Amino acid sequence: HVVVLGSTNMDLVAYVSRAPGLGETVTGREFRTIPGGKGANQAVAAARAGAEVSMIGAVGSDEFGTRLRAGLTSAGVDTDLFRTVDAPSGTAHIVVDDEGANAIVVIPGANGTVTSLSPGDERLIATAQSLLLQLELPLSAVTAGAEAARRHGVRTILTPAPAQPLPPELLAATDLLVPNEHEAATLTGLTDPRAAADELLRHVPEVVITLGAAGSLHAARGTDPVTVPAPRVRAVDTTAAGDTFVGALAVALGEGKPVPDALAWASSAAALSVQRPGASSSMPYRTEIDTA
Ligand code: ADP
Numbered sequence: 001h002v003v004v005l006g007s008t009n010m011d012l013v014a015y016v017s018r019a020p021g022l023g024e025t026v027t028g029r030e031f032r033t034i035p036g037g038k039g040a041n042q043a044v045a046a047a048r049a050g051a052e053v054s055m056i057g058a059v060g061s062d063e064f065g066t067r068l069r070a071g072l073t074s075a076g077v078d079t080d081l082f083r084t085v086d087a088p089s090g091t092a093h094i095v096v097d098d099e100g101a102n103a104i105v106v107i108p109g110a111n112g113t114v115t116s117l118s119p120g121d122e123r124l125i126a127t128a129q130s131l132l133l134q135l136e137l138p139l140s141a142v143t144a145g146a147e148a149a150r151r152h153g154v155r156t157i158l159t160p161a162p163a164q165p166l167p168p169e170l171l172a173a174t175d176l177l178v179p180n181e182h183e184a185a186t187l188t189g190l191t192d193p194r195a196a197a198d199e200l201l202r203h204v205p206e207v208v209i210t211l212g213a214a215g216s217l218h219a220a221r222g223t224d225p226v227t228v229p230a231p232r233v234r235a236v237d238t239t240a241a242g243d244t245f246v247g248a249l250a251v252a253l254g255e256g257k258p259v260p261d262a263l264a265w266a267s268s269a270a271a272l273s274v275q276r277p278g279a280s281s282s283m284p285y286r287t288e289i290d291t292a
Helices: 038-048 063-074 109-113 119-126 139-151 168-172 181-188 193-200 241-254 259-274 286-291
Strands: 002-005 009-015 030-036 053-056 058-060 083-085 090-096 102-107 130-133 155-158 206-210 216-220 226-228
Touching: 002 038, 002 119, 002 139, 002 241, 009 063, 030 038, 030 063, 038 053, 038 063, 038 130, 038 241, 053 119, 058 063, 058 109, 083 109, 090 109, 119 139, 130 139, 130 241, 139 155, 139 168, 155 241, 181 193, 181 206, 193 206, 193 216, 206 241, 216 259, 226 259, 241 259, 259 286
Parallel strands: 002 053, 002 130, 009 090, 058 083, 130 155
Antiparallel strands: 009 030, 090 102, 206 216, 216 226
16 A cells, blocks of 8 residues: 655646747647646556555645546545645646747645644555655655654655755655655765765665666665666656656565566656656556566
């Protein structure tokens, strides 16, 4: 059983040939609303990868909220403790240009109301095998979640995104930290992934740094680092590649797969997702990952 404590956003995406500068207006090509948020993405990824998943977070009592909740439910994610609050649902306002480069404004909205855990949240976390955390909810809730997991012997897997300095209490309650290269560099000031991993191991016992098309690097105290290459595929949309990777990794580790196998399985899942457009819509199901 995987519990995710995290964000849910509606991504409002404008596709343009060239992004406007400040004070400028351009005519775009297309507009899409796509369910997202790192928490919800990881929950859907883990559910499709075959785990029983529960989500703790919040949406607003608006149309986006209704759609976001329905998206989780239809992916098979349990939303019994997922709150509907009196605030606008979180939104991400995204401009994507013809090169695939993007500019994003995130308005946390309802996500920002999740500042602490209820007793029910803690009881749910206590039943989990792992708790997935990211940094799109208030740090007070993320830290409370990690500490609750620690009290109950539940493995905590933290995606430190968007990158920001981490409170020592949060690091102290993290079992596995999964930054991408950029986040690892922001956290440590070191651009070499191996050096960054060594530095991060001073604070947490286990680290996986995702390296995009170059794969991923695993490091743990007292073991030699392992690099697992990514399958060579033609990427059409790498949105939520990292979330797909983490969701699948949590499932594989929860099933007791050895680390190299778990990384390879998560890499297969992420490689499938980058070959298809969209965020949660691009995430593979277990049978696809097993046969990739
Ligand atoms: P994020 O999506 O958080 O920026 P990465 O870019 O590191 O993180 O991607 C996460 C994982 O997704 C990688 O470790 C890799 O397994 C997979 N991945 C990303 N881009 C590609 C690609 N072009 N080809 C194959 N796998 C990829």
